[in-house]
Amino acid sequence: MVKNTSRHGQRWLTLALVLILSLGTLLPVTASAADSTVTANAPTAVAQPAGISEHAYETQSALQLAQAVRSGQTTSTQLVKQAIAKVKADNPRLNSVITLREDAALKEAADLQDTGQKFLGVPILIKGLGHTIAGMPNTNGLLASRDNVTKSTSRIVKNLQAQGFIVIGQTNFPEMGLLNITNSKLYGPASNPWNLADNPGGSSGGSTASVADGMTPVASGSDAGGSVRIPASWSGVIGLKPTQGAISSDSSADTATTVNFVETKTMADTAALFAGLKNATFKLNAVPAQLKDTPIAYSTKSPVGTPVSQDAVDAVHQAVNFLKAQGFTVKEVNAPTDGVALMKAYYLLDTSAGSVANYISAPKLGHAITTNDVSTLDWALYQASKRVTADQTAAARDTIAQAKDQMARFHEQYPLYLTPTTATTAPANSDPSVLPAYEAKLAKIDQLATSEDQLQLIYDAWLHGLSKSPFTQQANLTGEPAISLPTYVSPRNGMPLGIQFNAAKGGDDLLLKMGDLFESHHLFKLLQDRQAPTTATTPTTPATPEAPKTPATKPATSTPKPAKPRQTKPTVRPVTKATPRKVLVTKKVIVYRHLTGTKVAKTYAKHQRSTAHVFNVLGTVRAHGHLWYRVSGGYIKAAAVTPLYYQHPTSKVKTLQGIYAYSGKTLKHAQRQRYIKPGRVLKIKRLVKTGHVTRYQLRNGDYITANKQFIVWK
Structure with missing residues (x-):
């Protein structure tokens, strides 16, 4: 290893020691190795509750599901089985979940005792980075760590379990959590459930994609530069970054920037989790008796001078118009900080992540990391970290301290600051986080003459990704709370984009109240609302082909069924330019005669793309929380097939x-x-x-x- 005696070197060495205490192993999305000898409790002769429908599970909040367990309408075991079935059905196209702990989760659900937990028996997915659980992977996204298994459970996960959650698996993330998208050499890219060609964001993108898709009602995330809020914006969910130190599992040190929390779909879940995970000694600021008496500043200007899309501008203006209609005083004012200087300070401190990657990987590899072992960006950060001096680190800290003072004074006049969460809607998975030209330059960063040249190259290389999400990092550096709310869907591409409220330290309750305001006026735009059933009732739908056929997958709904549900004919919409005219069967697919799912017309086995069966799409139907394609002989779920886009010659x-x-x-x-x-x-x-x-x-x-x-x- 390269010797480094600077304070910067001590910082990453300490971080490395923390990380490697609980290294884990890469497993496919199946039961973990640790689960192989664990079995769920055998069913007893006691009659099981009817359970809840597939649609109800996918759309209800975590608090609602906990109440269903407590009231006896369903059981935690049934919910866990539904969650796992949903993951197995949808994860092949999303790649949002990297491991499942099926047997262990079922045993924990069966053994669960009601002691008044707010989230009794509710399934949850946890972020694969930093949120460790004994017997499961903790790879940090590094190829060299793929075979490690952690023996410890992190504090944030223990606290979530204490709230009553049952951990069913881990979600995808980028290598070392350094990107605003979810992609890595180890796990590959995650896909956005709004559009599979797009990325859900990062670094908690696996969690947001899973929540938006309905795999679990909440999933854990961590935020050191927007990693909860950026994917929340691009996946259409709620992303709260509490004040630094407000959550009991987080550091309250002045230099700390990382917060652990969750991705959610309702403000009730968000508030309940904040209350349940909060440090008991943390003091919150009072919220005005009349919320509308809170002055609000807003801006659509990128803090680093990069372009901001019309969608992002429209999202903020839409929110401003709503707030003014509610009686708020809203004024366009830019934050007083130097965004470029802040980001350069942020990146300088982030070079320690490259050192950590090397510290973890080098002993396993037998040599220092190369671009074959980690991303080119990680390798470049490692190279740059060797030259960072104590004076440079101190200067970066001074820049951040100045921003903290500036924002504290700013919030005295404007308790709330509104911006877009992201400058664009979600990027395509084909859009690289670092452009190829800069990949080539980063690969030669060790040849640059000075540390300043290296740090400037890192800033320039990261700018392509930063330009899509330049609004989130400041809150981490100042320690202030911020929340992304899912209030906007682009009329241009149908993708979500969040708005962000930022408050003074301790202003978390004010952010929660603002979220309540928008939600209570039905301004949240969730994916599940776009996929709502076509009728008021929720008939039971069949489990997906991969789901286990257990009583938990044959639930009854809590609402009365119509006397003759099959008389309600679905509205089949014609094929449009946005609809694939042909689709491929790339996994097991069932053709149902009716949308009730009671009669199977035919079943098609999984095939390779070259030999797969092709359906002509005759129309589309939204029913029971799913998009269906009308095909010859019946209906198939759109999620179960792959679009086939035949093209014609053109110039x-x-x-x-x-x-x-x-x-x-x-x-x-x-x-x-x-x-x-x-x-x-x-x-x-x-x-x-x-x-x-x-x-x-x-x-x-x-x-x-x-x-x-x-x-x-x-």
Whole structure:
């Protein structure tokens, strides 16, 4: 290892020691190795509750599910089985969950005793980074740590379990949690349930995608620069970053920036969890008797001078108009801080993450990390960390201290500061966090002459990602609370974008009240609301093909059923330009004769893409919380198939999202030539078909995808 005796080196060494105490192992999304000898309690002769419907499980809050358990309407075991079935059904397309602890969760659910826990028996997913649980992985997203198993459970997880939650598994995250998207060499990219071509955000993106999808009503997350709020914005859920030190598991040190909390869908869950996880000695600021007496400043200007999309501007203006209608005084004022200086200080301190990655990996690898072992960015941070001096670290701390003072004075005049949470809607999974040109420069960062040159390159390389989410980092550096609320969906691409309220330290209750205000006026835009049933009742739907056929997957609803539910005919909408005309069967699919799911017309087995069965899509239906495709012979769930976008020859196409050009038609990672930005017009040489796959070859010989999610004819 490289010797480093600076205070900066001591900082990352201490952090490394904390991290490696509980290293874990990579497992597929199945029961963990530690679970292999654990079995759920055998069923007794006592009659089991009817349970709740699939739709009810996926849409109810954690508090509502806990009440259903406490009232005897369902059991924790039944909820856990429904959660696991949902994960197994949807995770192949989302990759939001990296491990399941099925046997252990079922045993814990069966053994659970009611001692008044707020969230009695409710399933929860925990972030795979930092939120450790004994017997499960804690890899930090590093390839070298894939075979480690932790023996300890972190404090935040213990506290969640004390609230009554049953941990069913871990969620995806980027390597070392350093990105605002979820992707890594170890786990691969997660997909956004609003649009599978997009990323849910990061670093708690696996958690937000899982909550938005309905796998669990809440999932844990951590926030050191927006990692709870950024994915909340892009996945359409609530993301609260409490005041530093407000949560009992968090550090209250002046230099601390990381907060552990949860991703949620309701303000009731958010408030109850804040109360349950709060440090008992933490003092909260009083909330005005009349909420509308709180002056609010707002801004849509990026603190680092980067562009802000019209969607982000519209989201804030929509909120401003609502607040003014409620009687608030709202004024456009920019924060008094130097955003660029703050981010440079932030990145300088973040070089320690590269040192930690090396500290963890080097003993296992037998050598210092290379770009084969970690991301190029992580490697560059490691190289830069070697030259960071104590004076540079002190200067960065001074910059942050100045921002703390500036924001404290700012909040004396404006207790609330409103901005977009993110500057854009979710990026495509094909959009790299670091552009290829900067990847190449970062790979040679060790050749730069000075530390200043290295740090400037890191800032420049990170700017592509930062420009999408420049509003969140300040709250971590100042220690102030902030919350992302899911109030906006883009009319341009149908994707969510959150608004962020920031308050003074201790102003957490004020943020919760603002969330209540927007929610009570039905201004939250959740994915489950876009997928609501077409009728007022919720008929029981069949379990997904992968779900275990147990009593827990055959629930009854709490609402009365109509006398003749099958007489209600679904409204089949015609195929539009946004609807795939053909879909592929890439896993087991059931064709139902009716949307009631009681009669199976045919079952199709899982196949490779090249030999998969193809359905012609005749129309679409929203029913029972799902999108269905009308096909010959009945209905299939859209989530169970893959769109097949056949294209036709054309001379030009325009990119809808960022894509790569490849040297070969198989579009493998090793064939990447260059990144093509959204909105580019490309000249086409020919259309290439390979089985159920189509590509376009460009005039220069490169190949691009012909998927209609990414390009359109020009």
